[in-house]
Amino acid sequence: MVMSQQRIAVLGDMQVRMLSEQLRGNVIRPGGEGYDAARDILNAKIDRYPALVVQVKDAEDVAQVIRFARKHGVEVSVKSGGHGVAGHAIVDDAILIDLSLLKSIEVDEEMRIARAGAGLRAGEYVRATEAYGLVSPVGDASTTGLGGLVMGGGFGFLSGKHGLVVDNLLAAEIVTADGEILRASKTENPDLFWAIRGGGGNFGVVTAYEFQLHPLPQVLGGMMIFPFERAAEIVRLYRDIAESAPDELTMYLGMATMPDGMSIVALMPVYSGEIAEGERLLAPFREAGPVADMVQPMPYSQASSAADPFAPPGFKLHERWDTLYALPDDVIDGLIERATPGNSLGNVVVIKVLNGAATRVDPAATAFPHRNTRYAVLALAAWLDEADEAANIAWAESVKDVIAGQRFGSYVNASIGNPLSEVFGDNYSRLAAVKAAYDPDNMFHGNVNITPGK
Numbered sequence: 001m002v003m004s005q006q007r008i009a010v011l012g013d014m015q016v017r018m019l020s021e022q023l024r025g026n027v028i029r030p031g032g033e034g035y036d037a038a039r040d041i042l043n044a045k046i047d048r049y050p051a052l053v054v055q056v057k058d059a060e061d062v063a064q065v066i067r068f069a070r071k072h073g074v075e076v077s078v079k080s081g082g083h084g085v086a087g088h089a090i091v092d093d094a095i096l097i098d099l100s101l102l103k104s105i106e107v108d109e110e111m112r113i114a115r116a117g118a119g120l121r122a123g124e125y126v127r128a129t130e131a132y133g134l135v136s137p138v139g140d141a142s143t144t145g146l147g148g149l150v151m152g153g154g155f156g157f158l159s160g161k162h163g164l165v166v167d168n169l170l171a172a173e174i175v176t177a178d179g180e181i182l183r184a185s186k187t188e189n190p191d192l193f194w195a196i197r198g199g200g201g202n203f204g205v206v207t208a209y210e211f212q213l214h215p216l217p218q219v220l221g222g223m224m225i226f227p228f229e230r231a232a233e234i235v236r237l238y239r240d241i242a243e244s245a246p247d248e249l250t251m252y253l254g255m256a257t258m259p260d261g262m263s264i265v266a267l268m269p270v271y272s273g274e275i276a277e278g279e280r281l282l283a284p285f286r287e288a289g290p291v292a293d294m295v296q297p298m299p300y301s302q303a304s305s306a307a308d309p310f311a312p313p314g315f316k317l318h319e320r321w322d323t324l325y326a327l328p329d330d331v332i333d334g335l336i337e338r339a340t341p342g343n344s345l346g347n348v349v350v351i352k353v354l355n356g357a358a359t360r361v362d363p364a365a366t367a368f369p370h371r372n373t374r375y376a377v378l379a380l381a382a383w384l385d386e387a388d389e390a391a392n393i394a395w396a397e398s399v400k401d402v403i404a405g406q407r408f409g410s411y412v413n414a415s416i417g418n419p420l421s422e423v424f425g426d427n428y429s430r431l432a433a434v435k436a437a438y439d440p441d442n443m444f445h446g447n448v449n450i451t452p453g454k
């Protein structure tokens with residue numbers, strides 16, 4: 001790492017200036033205007049210093065940076081929305097390829113296709129397509145980058161009705177490790193297209209996506225809040241309703257202690273069919289008597305920002321995100337025990353449903369292997385004081401013991417040191433072969449790294 005910094009220094013102003021002259025985007029040196037903002041990501045635990053930041057403006061800029069990095073033996077890292085808790089986006093002494101200026105969006109209303117720049121955040125993307133009465137799935141937080149969300153698969157509130165984020169991807173523009181700009185789709189570089197739908201950022205830098213859009217004027221969404229003391233009853237109700245729900249209903253449930261000290265169970269449902277039918281399906285929760293009920297008809301862009309309050313900036317973070325086959329009573333009780341005030345250290349446990357269209361795709365059809373699972377459990381630990389770090393990490397990791405009997409594996413977008421076999425399942429060997437074909441020198445290794453060919 002020190003070596004690459006020295007090389008940048010040895011290259012000196014002239015080489016960096018020459019790079020800069022070849023680019024449409026901005027080159028920022030350490031200490032320059034915008035440098036600290038560019039290296040800042042959601043997880044405040046990550047405090048790293050790139051040798052250079054390049055805010056690219058198009059795929060050709062990315063290609064130039066990759067060729068420059070290759071020529072001078074400098075590492076690269078890739079940042080879209082900066083939401084990745086593992087912090088892969090920022091690497092000490094590397095060139096940071098910052099995609100945040102790639103915010104273009106075009107909507108073809110007739111074909112119902114959106115072409116979106118990889119620097120858009122989920123909320124920006126969905127608000128732009130929604131202006132045409134059309135949407136495609138995103139996650140549950142508006143500030144998550146579209147870039148990283150797609151790379152991992154993309155869980156979201158439309159997974160029952162329209163599948164994962166990647167199930168709606170028609171094509172991508174991607175810059176490979178040798179600086180080539182390719183299009184990947186079912187018919188163009190199909191292996192690459194298969195791999196980028198769940199294989200993490202291992203195969204190149206995606207600069208633009210094309211998504212299939214669907215008409216969706218509004219959804220029934222929002223949040224109902226119950227006191228934590230009623231968790232045993234509410235989580236069971238959640239499971240029972242989820243297991244008989246139609247594709248249109250996808251729900252998440254969070255157990256958390258809020259900054260004001262109140263411990264809650266938060267139900268976050270999204271129903272994407274007729275509003276009256278959604279009201280009928282959710283009536284048992286209303287009858288259970290929430291202390292606050294904010295579930296109402298709303299635009300999908302609003303419903304898909306439900307998790308925003310759970311991700312305030314400035315906190316140090318650690319997470320586990322595991323997929324589960326089922327949610328039996330013993331797992332429910334174990335998760336409630338972990339989320340109980342006093343045990344939880346103020347952290348969040350989220351139980352997400354994976355249903356409908358997302359689960360009807362063959363696990364080998366895209367790189368995302370978790371299709372036969374029905375739930376995901378996310379344990380997100382957040383703290384401010386470094387002295388609290390070890391206890392918080394241990395808390396998040398302890399959730400694994402509770403779910404062990406039902407566990408399939410770990411979600412690539414949240415994996416911090418989980419074995420690759422748990423992240424990619426049976427898709428690993430094909431991913432390794434695609435990696436060998438497109439990135440044989442492992443240029444893109446700041447990620448959940450797939451070894452070329454192995």
Ligand SMILES: Cc1cc2nc3c(=O)[nH]c(=O)nc-3n(C[C@H](O)[C@H](O)[C@H](O)COP(=O)(O)OP(=O)(O)OC[C@H]3O[C@@H](n4cnc5c(N)ncnc54)[C@H](O)[C@@H]3O)c2cc1C
Pocket residue numbers: 041042077078079080081082083084085087088089090099118138139140141143144145146147148149151152153154155156200201202204205206207307310311413414446447
């Ligand atoms: C509050 C919160 C809510 C979340 N909700 C959801 C959810 O509902 N569903 C879900 O599936 N996930 C969710 N996640 C996880 C999310 O998918 C990952 O954190 C994802 O990596 C974020 O993408 P990003 O672009 O913001 O991340 P970044 O930190 O910018 O990128 C993470 C890594 O992804 C790779 N990458 C990013 N963009 C590109 C690109 N264009 N080309 C190549 N590689 C790239 C790189 O390796 C990069 O280091 C959530 C995370 C948080 C913190």
